[in-house]
Amino acid sequence: MPKLQRRDYYDTARDMNWAFSYVSEDEVFPEELSKSFGIHGEEWWGWDEPYKLTYREYVHNQAGKDDGIYSIRSTIARSNLYDNLDAGWKSAIKAHYGAIPVPEYFASIGEARMARFGRAAAWRNMAAFGTLDECRHGQAQIYFPYCLLGKDPQFDWAHKAMHTNEWGVIAARSLFDDMFTANDAVSTAIQLTFTFETGFTNLQFLGMASDALHVGDIEFGALISSIQTDEARHSQQGEPTLKIMINNGKKAEAQKLVDQMFWRSWKLFALLTGISMDYYTPLESRTMSFKEFMQDWICRQFMDQFKDLGMNVPWYWEKHFLPELDWVHHAYHMGVWFWRPTVWWNPDAGVSAAERDWLEQKYPGWNDRFGKLWDVIGNNVRTGQIEKTYPATLPIVCNCCHIPICSPSIGQAPRITTHNGRKLNFCCEVCEWVWKSQPERYETHLSVVDRFLAGHIQPPTLEGALQYMGITPDVAGNDAQGYAWDGASRLAAE
Amino acid sequence: MTTTATPKLVGPVIRGVDEDIIDAVIAASEQDNPDVEIVIEDRGGYVRIQADRNFRLTQKSMQAALGRPFRLAEIEPSLVSFGGRLESMDDEWVWTIHT
Incomplete structure (x- = not known):
């Protein structure tokens, strides 16, 4: 325990800033890696992180976090907890493990770029912690599904997915490359740490943790909520970066960075989290609908903070974003189920009578829009025409979000x-x-x-x-419940 | 603060599996935010412990609630998210929304 109060030494230990004399600023911070947005030198030195931490505290905390999650894993390792989970929930965690763990390492590259090319010492210090955080997330989220590999080969995709050209992976990689691996330090702070981590990661990592505890998947809930404690800290690189841009007349540039990545993040989270919450999570364990989580975490918490900094809601908020909350992930879900052999998990149709009632209650008009399409699918299942429940043509894919156009x-x-x-x-x-x-x-x-x-x-x-997509017969997705969701006989399917 | 404005909840969101910290933050928040309504929202995997526009948490109250030495930086393993803008000092953390 240090004898001094932290405030007595923190700034001195943190602020290794100096003016360059024998090299140019551009040599130290090349535009393509750092991007000044026309803000130079000492203008950045006032960068001050809201969430302060020393290296000593960091190591102490992180060791404790890892002790916690790995001891939970080892406590339940020989139990039948996993075997007793709902088939749809298993699909939700398989989708998570394919989409998230390796991109944590991508995020580590983005953090490492800020740790070198961030324009203030305080920022580089926080980003160094962020770099280590993201390695921890990659390691834990590859190790946990590795432990489940003996139960199900689809968990192989925790490691494999990002190395393939599976369509959902192309969509995810396109987003993550845009935001972390191929981004400059200043844009990364605004887009990755502010937009993505202060906003969207809460949905998957806390929304799903909330459902996990209700489902009884303590392992997954403890893991992803522990990860989010790192995010809550290192996401705080966004606010001071945003403040410096605003104070130097670059509000419009910052707003554009947020508007671009808010939208791209929304599309991917609608695909991953939207489907997981509203269809794969067993009905009795759903704490809130995806739309309600979005309203709570994004429309309220994130936007309160964003607007408090003097920023505006994205230009497409009323016309595009709010309307999509009602329909887009329902359409994605139907597409994923239809194209189920092309994913590494077993899509759960999630449209039993009780589930339809819930969907109609949470999304008035769902029956008219989507229920009637599921009626056709259900009828084909019941009459043994399974071939009609598979696609016969190619979808059209969006050249921006890379998700089939719905x-x-x-x-x-x-x-x-x-x-x-x-x-x-x-x-x-x-x-x-x-x-x-x-x-x-x-x-x-x-x-x-x-x-x-x-x-x-x-x-x-x-x-x-x-x-081409790397899908092998042992992992190719099929209906999670063996088509039993519509009162149809399993046999119809087989 | 105007009474007619829509409430803006600020303050910590605590990890659902860390029950001792949840209880301590609730107890401490009542000490540190006298005459303020504390909103507690238990979602299983996480618990919001927040107030409208301003929320204060001190080391002193956390130590009293836990009955042991505690530095505020040690809250991190349980702090999954928060509403508002944070200022973290040695002996107190404050979350605010000004608008």
């Missing part, structure tokens, strides 16, 4: 446009705006359908596509 399900046509002679498809006005706001970042990237049409996927069949 807007026709609410009567909106896809937005088709060209850029330098290349045809592009977008699911909505906002994805088109994000892409066109910085085409240099996106123009050489091909969606999975672009690759198919370009002949990269051979043979050009479902089998060829599965092979």
